[in-house]
Amino acid sequence: MTQNLFLYLMFFVSIIFSTTVIVAQQDDFKAVVINETVRNMGAEIFASAGPATIKKYLPENGAPASMSSFVLFAGDDVVLVDAGLGGSHWVKGLTDLGVKPEKIKLILLTHMHGDHIGGLLDGNNRRFPNAVVLSAKLEYDYWLPQNTKARTPKLENIKTAYGNDFSKTFEFDEQVFANTSMKIKALNAVGHTPGHTAFLVESSKSRLLIVGDLLHAAALQFPAPDICSSYDMEPKDTIASRKRILDFAVKENILIGGMHFPVPNIGTVKSNGQGSYEFFPVK
């Protein structure tokens, strides 16, 4: 798994850029994506896909993808969903949005792979002095087992830097944030990691379902949702979560956004009724 994690990080260190995209805006609610990197997901990370499936769905150069996090502005509050690798481009993304680190009071983690937690630290220090970092109890307990070191040095450093502000957890279906402009509920999306979480964001006028790493190659996995990437720790659970969450998004007609979706990272999803889905990115 350590090797997987390493490959996972290296995978994105190719074309690096930083851009922010407003994905939803109304009154005092705004959702923005920070794209830290973009690149294509190649066939080599989808070993469970047969050649015919790869040929049918995966573009020759791989599926366009990104590494992204979400920033939610609601009234006076700013909530981060994931913290990227945390390189200078990610930091610039936040700065470009006018978000000072001390302004952030809440950071929600979909899971604890390195490309989702890196920005929590500035060197070995906490970047967000006033933030509580929340994760699913299942996720926290897996990566930071009691009475022993965390499973990765980065997580050990984050634990040291944030102390009690990192150890708080939520259960699935719990409301993890609410103010007069927005509320957020944590949904079970386990499989990619033991406590992988999707977040349902609701404002007075719209809903956005942030699905974390539920899919890595939109071009391949919407039409063929049984295909897992080599980064998915429990493929069977991943597939079950993927279908359950996508079915929910279809049924409720909710905009969905993913950390590795192609830019601009959000769109709507439809089912063909035979186990396949189609993704329609917002224009």
Ligand SMILES: [Zn+2]
């Ligand atoms: Zn990821």
